[in-house]
Amino acid sequence: DAGITQSPRHKVTETGTPVTLRCHQTENHRYMYWYRQDPGHGLRLIHYSYGVKDTDKGEVSDGYSVSRSKTEDFLLTLESATSSQTSVYFCAISFLAGAGELFFGEGSRLTVL
Amino acid sequence: DQQVKQNSPSLSVQEGRISILNCDYTNSMFDYFLWYKKYPAEGPTFLISISSIKDKNEDGRFTVFLNKSAKHLSLHIVPSQPGDSAVYFCAAVNTGNQFYFGTGTSLTVIP
Numbered sequence: 001d002a003g004i005t006q007s008p009r010h011k012v013t014e015t016g017t018p019v020t021l022r023c024h025q026t027e028n029h030r031y032m033y034w035y036r037q038d039p040g041h042g043l044r045l046i047h048y049s050y051g052v053k054d055t056d057k058g059e060v061s062d063g064y065s066v067s068r069s070k071t072e073d074f075l076l077t078l079e080s081a082t083s084s085q086t087s088v089y090f091c092a093i094s095f096l097a098g099a100g101e102l103f104f105g106e107g108s109r110l111t112v113l
Numbered sequence: 114d115q116q117v118k119q120n121s122p123s124l125s126v127q128e129g130r131i132s133i134l135n136c137d138y139t140n141s142m143f144d145y146f147l148w149y150k151k152y153p154a155e156g157p158t159f160l161i162s163i164s165s166i167k168d169k170n171e172d173g174r175f176t177v178f179l180n181k182s183a184k185h186l187s188l189h190i191v192p193s194q195p196g197d198s199a200v201y202f203c204a205a206v207n208t209g210n211q212f213y214f215g216t217g218t219s220l221t222v223i224p
Binding site: 004031033035040041042043044045048050058059090092094101102103104105106107 | 119147149154155156157158159162202204210211212213214215216217
């Protein structure tokens with residue numbers, strides 16, 4: 001199994017509060033991704049990173065920011081959580097551009113009340 | 114707009130029969146396609162992939178077919194087993210290494 005750890009695994013918070021989800025990998029893979037999974041929408045890309053300090057937006061990036069100061073850590077921040085951001089968030093990593101597979105973490109379930 | 118689509122939200126198949134899951138995409142620039150399997154409360158796991166230069170890839174009970182002219186791929190599972198019951202996602206990758214996923218098909222294999 002790929003060494004990917006997401007924290008926290010479960011979180012309940014209130015609207016308007018900041019939230020940070022952490023993804024930690026032990027594989028030294030270059031590419032890291034944040035997805036959210038919602039019924040009827042599948043997995044949607046929020047942000048991704050192709051190296052330290054190199055990040056870019058995905059399909060549903062509004063309301064989210066990311067940071068990657070070290071190869072092993074990729075942080076997803078909700079500056080002011082809203083109920084529409086209630087979801088299951090998955091981190092994924094990949095070592096090969098264009099022809100490699102994604103390895104996923106176990107997910108972080110976020111509930112915004 | 115959804116670049117990768119799975120139009121069947123669910124599929125039920127008898128054990129031992131063939132399961133066929135379908136996926137359509139809109140961007141002809143995708144150059145790699147994958148299928149993932151997901152159990153509840155777990156992250157998706159990689160199942161099988163295919164390059165855009167091929168039209169078929171087989172791995173045991175799993176075969177993926179790619180029809181580039183129709184922008185369509187399918188996953189065949191034969192014979193289907195109860196342990197195959199899960200949600201299946203297809204994904205497409207572009208040259209920027211962005212992975213786009215479909216909405217998923219929930220497969221139930223009936224014993």
